[in-house]
Amino acid sequence: MSDTNAVRLDAQVRIVGTGLLGASIGLALRSQGIDVALADSSPSSVHLASDLGAGRPAHSDDSPKIIVVCVPPDVTADVIEAELKAFPDAVVTDVASVKLFPLHQLQARGVDITHYVGGHPLAGRERGGAISARGDLFLGRPWVVCRDEETPAWALALVEDLVLDLGAVPIEMTPEAHDEAVGLVSHVPQIVSSLMAKQLEGASDEAVRLAGQGVRDVTRIAASSPGLWIQILGANKDSIVGVLENLQKDLQNVTDALRDISAPGARKVIAEEMSAGNAGVARLPGKHGQNKRYAQIVVLIDDRPGQLAQLLTELGELNINLEDLRLEHAEGAQMGMVEFSVVPEVRETLVSELEKRNWRVA
C-alpha cells in the first residue's frame, strides 16, 4: 500500500449500533488492525457483527478515543447524549443522514456538545443489517463532517482521520447546508422513486413485461425499507417540503399541458420542463450518463468460460487500462456484450486492433 493508504487512527474505536453502517465501519477498521468495541441495544446483534469480523463486544473497562453512533435518526440524540456522558474524554460522532434534527435535540437539552462532531457518510445499500455490511462500503464516497465553532481542532482531526481510514472523502459543511443538500439529492429522489413504483403495483403482467432499463432505474431505490426512511424524511421535512411543492407544480404543468396538448403553448410547456431536466441531470458530477471523459467500446463475446478472460488478456497485452467494464447477457442469446470505457485517445486504435484480432466490436 502507498503512503496515502497508511492507517491514520491509532486509538480504540467504539461503535454503538451494529447495523449496516456500524458493522461496515467495524469491518473496515478491523482490517486495518484497529481495536473496535461494539455495542448495541440488542446483544445478539453485537454477536452477529462480531462473528462477521466487525469488532469485539464492548467491555466495561473500554476507553475509546472516538465513538461512532450508528443508530436510527429518531434515537441518535439520545445515544449521543448518553455516550458523551459515559465517555467524557472521547469524541463522539454519528452517521445519521440528517444533521440539524439531532443537533437541535442536544441543544434543547443543554448537552455540552464540545466533543460532538456530526457526520454523515453518503453510502448505503438497499439491503440493511450487519449481514449486508461491507468494509469497502465507504471507498471513495463523500462523508460530510459538521463542525461547530466550539469544536476543538483535535476533535475534528480525529473524526477526519477516521473518515480517511475508511477510504471516504471528508467534506466539511454546516448542518443547514447538509440537510438542504441531502433533501434535494437523496430524500426527494427516494420519495419520487417510491411513488413512481407505487403506480406499478396494480399493473397487468402484460404491462410489466414491457418494462425496460428506464423504469428499472427510476424505481430501483423504491425497494428501500420504509421504517428508516420515515424517520429520515420526518427529521428533514423543512428541507424536503419546498422541493416537493416545486415538483408538484411542475407535475401539474405537464399534466395540464398533456391533457390539452393541441392548445397553443402546450408542447412548449413540456419541452421546457424536459429541457430543464436535461440541464438538471447534467449537474450531477462523475462518470454516470453523459460522461465525456471516456469513450465506450462494446465487444460481443460467446457465452462460454474463458472468453472474457481472453479479451482482457489481449487488452492487457495492448497495455490498455479499463476505466469501467460491464458484461451483459441478452436473455436467451448465446452471446454476451462487454461494454467498457477507455480514454478517448486510444479508442480508434484499439477498435482496429481488436478487429484485427477477430473480436466483434459492435
Next chain:
Amino acid sequence: MSDTNAVRLDAQVRIVGTGLLGASIGLALRSQGIDVALADSSPSSVHLASDLGAGRPAHSDDSPKIIVVCVPPDVTADVIEAELKAFPDAVVTDVASVKLFPLHQLQARGVDITHYVGGHPLAGRERGGAISARGDLFLGRPWVVCRDEETPAWALALVEDLVLDLGAVPIEMTPEAHDEAVGLVSHVPQIVSSLMAKQLEGASDEAVRLAGQGVRDVTRIAASSPGLWIQILGANKDSIVGVLENLQKDLQNVTDALRDISAPGARKVIAEEMSAGNAGVARLPGKHGQNKRYAQIVVLIDDRPGQLAQLLTELGELNINLEDLRLEHAEGAQMGMVEFSVVPEVRETLVSELEKRNWRVA
C-alpha cells in the same frame, strides 16, 4: 450458430427513416446477409447509415417484401400510408412507441391497412441518430406486434420473422393494451425522471457533490432529448394523464403528511405510500434489483492493466461462467471493485478458491 439463430427472413427489406432504430435494424439484418434498402427524407442521413453498414440506398426498382417505417410518431401514419401505396404487395410495419395514434390516423383517412402490422421494439438509447446505432440493440428485448383481425397470417409471420432475426422477442398485444402499458412503464417514468432532474438545475455545487447512485439512477433517462418525447407523450396522453393524476394525489398525500409529521396518522401515510412502492418495484421482472437467481461476489483489484484479465483467467481455470460483471473505480482510490454474479451453488467454493489464490474478496 445454433438452429434457433438461423436467419428466417429471405427477402428484401426496406427501411424508411435511418435514425437510431432504422440504422440499428439495418446493421443487424446486413450482418445476416439480408438485402437492406435504406430511404430517408434526408439523403445525407441515408449515406451515413449506408457508410455505417446498415444497408444500401434504395433504388427505384426495389421490390421489398417488408418495409419498416422508423420515423417519429408525428409522421408515422403519413409514411405508412405512402409506403402501402408505393408497394401494394409488401407488408408495412413500424417502430413507433405509440400504436393507437398512427392507427387512428390511418383509419380516419380510410387507408386499407390489411398489409400494415404495427410494431414497437422496447429498445433504445439516450443517444439518438444512426451514429449511435448498434446491431445488437434488440437482443433479448420485447418487441410488441399489433395484429388486426384483418391481418393475414402470412403478413404477421413475416413481421415476427423480422423480429426474431433481430434477436428480439415478439409479443402480440392490442394497440390499446400496448399504449396503456408503455404509458405506465415508459412514458410516465420519463416524465418523473425529467421533473426530478429539473429540481437539480439550481442546486449548489456543494449539494450535487453529495449525489449518490440513487439520484443518478432516478434521473438517468432525464438526459433524453425532448423533441421526440413531446411527440410520444402527446400521442399517448390518454394513457398517461390518468397515471399522472394518481401520482399527483400520492405526492400531495406525502407532502401534506410531511408538513405535519407530528399529526396522528401522518407517519402511517408515508409508510403506506413507501410500502406500496416496495410492492410496485417488486412487480418488475428480470435480473435487476431483487434477483435471487444469482449470487454476487465482489473482488478488490489494483488499478493497473492486466489485473482484471488475471482474475478472469483464474475464473476460467476454475471453470466458472460469469453471469454478469461490473468493474467500478472508487474516485481517487488506487483500486477497483469487480462485482460479478455466479450461480448460487458455486459461490462458497469460489470465494474460498479466490481467497486461496490471494484475491481480496469483499
